[in-house]
Amino acid sequence: MTSTYLAGDSRINIHIEKGSLDVSNHDLMEWVRRASESVTAYYGRYPVPRVLLRVIPSNGKGLRGGQTFGEPEGGFIRVQVGSETTNADLENDWLLTHEMVHLALPSVADKHHWIEEGIATYVEPIARVRARHLGEHEMWYELMRDLPQGLPNPGDKGLDNTHTWGRTYWGGALFCFIADVEIHRQTSNRKGLEDALRGILNAGGDIRYDWELKRVLSIGDQATGVSVLVSLYDKMKNQPYEVDLPAIWKELGIEREGDTVRFIDSAPLAAIRQAITYGELQVSSKSTAAFDSTIVFAEQAAGSPRSTADSIPRDKPSDIAYADRRTLRQ
Numbered sequence: 001m002t003s004t005y006l007a008g009d010s011r012i013n014i015h016i017e018k019g020s021l022d023v024s025n026h027d028l029m030e031w032v033r034r035a036s037e038s039v040t041a042y043y044g045r046y047p048v049p050r051v052l053l054r055v056i057p058s059n060g061k062g063l064r065g066g067q068t069f070g071e072p073e074g075g076f077i078r079v080q081v082g083s084e085t086t087n088a089d090l091e092n093d094w095l096l097t098h099e100m101v102h103l104a105l106p107s108v109a110d111k112h113h114w115i116e117e118g119i120a121t122y123v124e125p126i127a128r129v130r131a132r133h134l135g136e137h138e139m140w141y142e143l144m145r146d147l148p149q150g151l152p153n154p155g156d157k158g159l160d161n162t163h164t165w166g167r168t169y170w171g172g173a174l175f176c177f178i179a180d181v182e183i184h185r186q187t188s189n190r191k192g193l194e195d196a197l198r199g200i201l202n203a204g205g206d207i208r209y210d211w212e213l214k215r216v217l218s219i220g221d222q223a224t225g226v227s228v229l230v231s232l233y234d235k236m237k238n239q240p241y242e243v244d245l246p247a248i249w250k251e252l253g254i255e256r257e258g259d260t261v262r263f264i265d266s267a268p269l270a271a272i273r274q275a276i277t278y279g280e281l282q283v284s285s286k287s288t289a290a291f292d293s294t295i296v297f298a299e300q301a302a303g304s305p306r307s308t309a310d311s312i313p314r315d316k317p318s319d320i321a322y323a324d325r326r327t328l329r330q
């Protein structure tokens, strides 16, 4: 069965494959709505005009893996949903937002896969916080806990040459985090990574297209007015660039406290922490942006022009290791 969700001007067709699921179609549509709101909150709009989302029932409990591909009109996402998945699992899910973030970046050469996974890994929780689908304490706690997995090990040859799981997902996220702090620092807290990423998207750089990484980063830098992405890439691409994470947490005013974090607003970069978390919403004290989205339950006959048989991915999977990442995020 296929239903449609409209995220602003974008159309997301959700095709639920045959199989047993404990969650209802309505639960699944709400799950799509939350993920769409999150990426829209971060990017200012939904990244591509059309998406086909294939929901594939599988065994067990929880969301069991996803992949995102570019297609001529937008994107194709497939996600395996365990038959025993509950609505609470869907409410806490990060995977679909991660997949939708992939839509907002051009495909780059294989050796730069870390930037695709790094952006999706770093942006997903912030996007959910901005749409009020995740708490800021949980977001910072998880970043503090997980980011060290992206630090270089002995023998590391930089992000372009070290294709381990840790350096791909969390090394890429580390690049994004350092860049985000540095953009805020160099622009007196007026711009952040989201301005760079929105600039890339609005220059036409989405998953439908293949771009050189240098072009991606240069356009991001043009959007912020500071050359942070290109110069950080030059430092991290082919050597084990060291980062003193404890010092950065201290500057941002974040202390671990049991299973959560405590914020210290007198810390020197506390305002940067707040801007990273809430972006313009924090600065202007506006409530969550109104999302011009409507759910449309439109059943379509199987065999419609966008049936799954037409959706053979033209590109490589953007994701390789959800199962591992899921485990490490628990």
Ligand SMILES: [Zn+2]
Residues within 6 Å of the ligand: 098, 099, 102, 116, 117, 120, 318, 319, 320
């Ligand atoms: Zn991914």
